[in-house]
Amino acid sequence: MLRNGPKPGFTRRDLLRAGLAGPLAARAAPEKSKVVIARDASLRGAGGSADSGRVLKLLDRAVQSFYASDSPLDAWKKVARPGEVVGLKVNCLSGRGAATSTVLVDALCERLQQAGIRQQDIVIWDRLNSDLESAGFRVTSRKDRVRCVGNDASGYDTDLAVYGSAGSLLSNTLAKTCDAVINLPVLKDHGIVGVTLALKNLFGAIHNPNKYHTNAGDPYVADVNMFPAIRRKVRLTICDGITAQYEGGPSYMPQWSWPYNGLIVARDPVALDQTGWQILERKRAEKGMKPLRALNREPVYIATAADARHRLGTNDPNLIDVVEV
Amino acid sequence: MTLPRLRRLSQILSFGLFAVLLCLADSTARAFLEIDPLIALTNALTTHALYRGLLWSLAILIPTFFLGRFFCGWICPLGTLHHLVSNLRWESKSGRRRIESNRYQRWQAFKYYLLFALLAAALCRSALAGIFDPIALAVRSLALAILPALNHALGAPLSVKPAHFRQAFPLGVILVVILALNLRITRFWCRALCPLGALLGLASRWSILGLEKHAGHCDECNRCLLHCQGGDDPIPGAPWRKAECHLCMNCVADCPENGIRFRFLLRPRDTVERADLKRRKVLAGLAGGAAAIPMLRANTGLSAEPHERLIRPPASLDEKQFLSRCIRCGECMRVCPSNALHPAVTEAGWEGLWTPVVVPRVGYCEPSCTLCGQVCPTGAIWEFTSKEKAWSEPPSGTPDARPIRIGTAFYDRGRCLPWAMATDCIVCEEWCPTSPKAVYLRPAEVTDAAGNSRQVRQPYLDPERCVGCGACEYACPVKDRPAVYVTSVGESRSKTNQILLAHPARPPSWLPESDEAPGWKKTGETRAFEAADLWQYVDGDAERYLRAGVRRTLTAVYRHRDGIEAVADVHLMASPAAATAFFESEPSAGSRTIALGDEGRSYGQSVTFRRGPFFLRLTAYQDSPQTEAALVSLGRAIEARLTLAAS
Numbered sequence: 001m002l003r004n005g006p007k008p009g010f011t012r013r014d015l016l017r018a019g020l021a022g023p024l025a026a027r028a029a030p031e032k033s034k035v036v037i038a039r040d041a042s043l044r045g046a047g048g049s050a051d052s053g054r055v056l057k058l059l060d061r062a063v064q065s066f067y068a069s070d071s072p073l074d075a076w077k078k079v080a081r082p083g084e085v086v087g088l089k090v091n092c093l094s095g096r097g098a099a100t101s102t103v104l105v106d107a108l109c110e111r112l113q114q115a116g117i118r119q120q121d122i123v124i125w126d127r128l129n130s131d132l133e134s135a136g137f138r139v140t141s142r143k144d145r146v147r148c149v150g151n152d153a154s155g156y157d158t159d160l161a162v163y164g165s166a167g168s169l170l171s172n173t174l175a176k177t178c179d180a181v182i183n184l185p186v187l188k189d190h191g192i193v194g195v196t197l198a199l200k201n202l203f204g205a206i207h208n209p210n211k212y213h214t215n216a217g218d219p220y221v222a223d224v225n226m227f228p229a230i231r232r233k234v235r236l237t238i239c240d241g242i243t244a245q246y247e248g249g250p251s252y253m254p255q256w257s258w259p260y261n262g263l264i265v266a267r268d269p270v271a272l273d274q275t276g277w278q279i280l281e282r283k284r285a286e287k288g289m290k291p292l293r294a295l296n297r298e299p300v301y302i303a304t305a306a307d308a309r310h311r312l313g314t315n316d317p318n319l320i321d322v323v324e325v
Numbered sequence: 326m327t328l329p330r331l332r333r334l335s336q337i338l339s340f341g342l343f344a345v346l347l348c349l350a351d352s353t354a355r356a357f358l359e360i361d362p363l364i365a366l367t368n369a370l371t372t373h374a375l376y377r378g379l380l381w382s383l384a385i386l387i388p389t390f391f392l393g394r395f396f397c398g399w400i401c402p403l404g405t406l407h408h409l410v411s412n413l414r415w416e417s418k419s420g421r422r423r424i425e426s427n428r429y430q431r432w433q434a435f436k437y438y439l440l441f442a443l444l445a446a447a448l449c450r451s452a453l454a455g456i457f458d459p460i461a462l463a464v465r466s467l468a469l470a471i472l473p474a475l476n477h478a479l480g481a482p483l484s485v486k487p488a489h490f491r492q493a494f495p496l497g498v499i500l501v502v503i504l505a506l507n508l509r510i511t512r513f514w515c516r517a518l519c520p521l522g523a524l525l526g527l528a529s530r531w532s533i534l535g536l537e538k539h540a541g542h543c544d545e546c547n548r549c550l551l552h553c554q555g556g557d558d559p560i561p562g563a564p565w566r567k568a569e570c571h572l573c574m575n576c577v578a579d580c581p582e583n584g585i586r587f588r589f590l591l592r593p594r595d596t597v598e599r600a601d602l603k604r605r606k607v608l609a610g611l612a613g614g615a616a617a618i619p620m621l622r623a624n625t626g627l628s629a630e631p632h633e634r635l636i637r638p639p640a641s642l643d644e645k646q647f648l649s650r651c652i653r654c655g656e657c658m659r660v661c662p663s664n665a666l667h668p669a670v671t672e673a674g675w676e677g678l679w680t681p682v683v684v685p686r687v688g689y690c691e692p693s694c695t696l697c698g699q700v701c702p703t704g705a706i707w708e709f710t711s712k713e714k715a716w717s718e719p720p721s722g723t724p725d726a727r728p729i730r731i732g733t734a735f736y737d738r739g740r741c742l743p744w745a746m747a748t749d750c751i752v753c754e755e756w757c758p759t760s761p762k763a764v765y766l767r768p769a770e771v772t773d774a775a776g777n778s779r780q781v782r783q784p785y786l787d788p789e790r791c792v793g794c795g796a797c798e799y800a801c802p803v804k805d806r807p808a809v810y811v812t813s814v815g816e817s818r819s820k821t822n823q824i825l826l827a828h829p830a831r832p833p834s835w836l837p838e839s840d841e842a843p844g845w846k847k848t849g850e851t852r853a854f855e856a857a858d859l860w861q862y863v864d865g866d867a868e869r870y871l872r873a874g875v876r877r878t879l880t881a882v883y884r885h886r887d888g889i890e891a892v893a894d895v896h897l898m899a900s901p902a903a904a905t906a907f908f909e910s911e912p913s914a915g916s917r918t919i920a921l922g923d924e925g926r927s928y929g930q931s932v933t934f935r936r937g938p939f940f941l942r943l944t945a946y947q948d949s950p951q952t953e954a955a956l957v958s959l960g961r962a963i964e965a966r967l968t969l970a971a972s
Binding site: 048093094095096097127128130134190191192193196203208209210211213214215247248249250251252253254255256287288289 | 749751755768780781782852860861863864865866867868869882890892911912914915916928929930931944945946947948
């Protein structure tokens with residue numbers, strides 16, 4: 001017998017439709033990875049070195065844009081909470097010329113402290129004390145100030161971290177000291193793995209990075225970034241592009257460096273690497289150099305990091321929301 | 326408490342202590358060996374000195390002069406085992422036969438002749454006495470054969486990885502056989518073979534503790550012989566043989582008439598005080614021992630042909646000294662945490678039978694471990710510290726201090742996966758414990774079976790850094806015959822068993838000091854990197870240099886009076902051709918040719934040039950109109966240094 005009465009406001013069919021619509025909609029429109037590129041043509045002072053005030057403003061602009069915050073402090077509060085120990089993983093391998101800028105790190109420390117992180121809870125770290133010193137950082141382990149320590153001094157965890165083809169000991173600074181890590185790579189070329197940006201910079205957290213350079217770092221770079229401590233603790237990547245290098249890396253080669261005067265900020269390391277790689281490729285093309293693929297050093301590890309096994313982020317340009325500010 | 330019960334309690338406690346020490350892995354483990362007078366006497370004869378704790382043996386020897394062989398009956402752990410088995414009922418040793426067997430027999434004197442032979446061997450600087458010494462024998466047999474066998478039988482409850490030893494079976498069989506002989510003749514070993522018993526028997530000649538027999542009380546029941554351990558004739562009517570008595574006190578307890586008792590007597594009656602020795606046989610024993618050593622040495626071992634696998638534990642003495650001290654007790658093998666030490670079979674010749682050798686395929690020498698040196702009772706393995714061993718940290722002390730080395734590793738390239746099968750494998754390099762690593766990898770283009778060209782890293786070994794620990798051989802994935810193996814050459818203890826390599830010189834002075842180049846001050850020490858650890862300087866970039874054949878890199882930082890800071894890198898390549906190839910491999914776009922070295926380029930803020938086998942890079946951190954000229958002047962100073970070094 002047919003029902004002749006009025007239809008209820010929300011039918012069973014409506015319910016099914018609503019239940020399916022959400023996941024399908026999400027599947028149809030996956031979330032994009034945001035990458036913010038902040039540049040300042042007037043970043044440098046008269047001597048050619050970066051002006052600390054302008055670097056601070058550039059950093060604020062980049063982070064505010066990334067977190068869509070009204071103030072830089074609100075943005076930093078989203079990165080770490082007071083009481084947490086925050087590690088700043090700089091890149092100092094190549095000495096001062098191609099290392100993370102001390103001006104940028106100073107600005108970062110200032111903002112973190114203003115956001116409530118105590119200065120003794122900030123640790124600047126990389127592989128070796130000598131690398132840090134050659135990049136212009138002052139090594140200190142005093143507990144009443146911002147610490148700066150190499151893995152050679154802090155030592156390595158005794159538990160082996162293993163994923164895929166990679167098996168390494170993680171630095172104590174990453175594994176034990178820090179609750180959160182801000183990754184601070186440099187925008188530069190790499191003679192073996194193509195580019196060294198967010199993913200590759202974490203080679204500085206392990207005891208045996210020299211093992212993982214064959215096959216253009218694939219899949220080792222992605223595998224190292226799968227170590228649980230790295231995945232869990234790295235909360236943000238700020239790629240230092242104040243001075244960038246498009247050839248001859250990772251060593252400092254001033255003849256192939258140029259003042260990019262920018263910072264690249266992202267939480268998705270794959271998206272950041274994909275974006276940074278394209279910046280370097282464009283510069284190479286501009287200088288009449290062959291693309292990295294032609295030199296057998298295309299950074300294929302970026303695609304590996306994005307594959308179904310790793311899912312460290314996305315390398316699909318359509319899924320990367322590049323915001324230039 | 327009766328004396329036999331007291332003696333039994335002493336035996337139980339003593340054996341319990343021995344068993345506990347058998348489970349310890351520190352210097353206390355050697356306590357029983359240190360109180361052994363035979364080991365002390367042998368050590369004194371072979372080395373003309375006494376090694377540390379061996380003076381404790383006087384604690385046994387001096388009372389023996391007053392009391393006789395109390396050690397054999399009351400303390401000796403092997404004697405206790407013999408005693409235990411001797412008490413088992415057995416058909417061949419029952420009733421009258423048992424009593425007969427406990428009478429003194431002439432063959433009991435054999436142990437004295439064996440003792441003389443071993444002492445003569447000791448005078449010839451050989452510690453063969455350790456083979457027959459009861460404490461060494463007990464430790465060796467129990468620790469290397471019986472306990473591992475029990476561990477295997479019980480499913481390894483004592484360890485994660487059950488230890489196993491070469492020679493475990495014969496060592497176990499020897500113990501079982503000498504124990505089984507007790508089923509025929511009570512304490513056969515102690516009566517006929519034990520050289521320590523013989524030594525204590527000789528010392529007991531002056532003992533004032535004597536056996537007093539009252540013949541009038543005796544009804545010739547022979548019960549005093551029933552449980553006699555030493556075969557020393559406690560029965561009335563026959564003289565008591567002091568040198569054979571173990572002071573077990575069974576005769577006193579067994580006599581129903583109380584006709585036997587021990588008393589302190591200055592002039593005991595019915596007693597043979599001396600051991601039953603024949604002069605000719607003593608001389609024969611001495612001659613036999615003295616003759617045996619040259620005959621053993623005529624075999625391989627100490628001759629000019631050292632066995633390639635005669636890899637001794639770290640801090641072992643030179644082979645001659647080693648054999649004069651090592652008593653084959655097996656303590657070092659027992660405590661070795663990686664089961665690396667095993668009794669030698671033929672590696673050290675016949676004279677070195679059962680002395681310790683490292684068998685890397687079974688286990689490798691742990692870098693920080695010093696246990697073998699701690700437990701060695703005679704100093705064959707000198708007590709050493711992990712700092713002296715210096716395997717995982719640079720040796721401290723004098724600038725010439727070098728780590729203790731036990732051998733050198735070599736590659737069998739026909740079996741090594743990257744060399745022979747175009748397959749990546751870095752296991753040996755991963756396991757190499759030295760710092761910097763002795764095993765290093767170099768990238769190489771190889772062709773696989775399908776004809777495809779691929780890059781692998783092939784292992785090389787720096788013999789200057791290799792300590793011979795055997796970790797590479799142990800871990801080599803080529804399971805049967807490893808692709809990397811250790812031989813004894815290069816061992817620290819030998820002056821002759823060496824590869825003729827010049828010691829590495831101090832870092833060459835290729836980089837100028839302050840003011841050698843006009844206006845330049847050197848602001849730091851020169852840092853030197855060998856090819857193997859260049860990655861420590863520039864990880865990632867190092868491969869490019871390695872592929873080009875870099876041998877060594879020196880770097881230093883300079884500051885110019887104009888405020889320019891610069892880094893100077895000097896790379897020594899394999900040849901001038903390699904330096905040229907590397908120089909030409911760098912893009913020249915944006916550069917201009919400069920007159921520096923054999924060929925030079927300036928990029929403004931950096932300068933590269935080559936000279937002979939050297940490739941040089943000078944990089945400034947500041948770009949100014951003076952930078953290029955300043956870099957060129959620094960380059961010229963370095964070039965002058967290289968010219969000087971070449972001349």
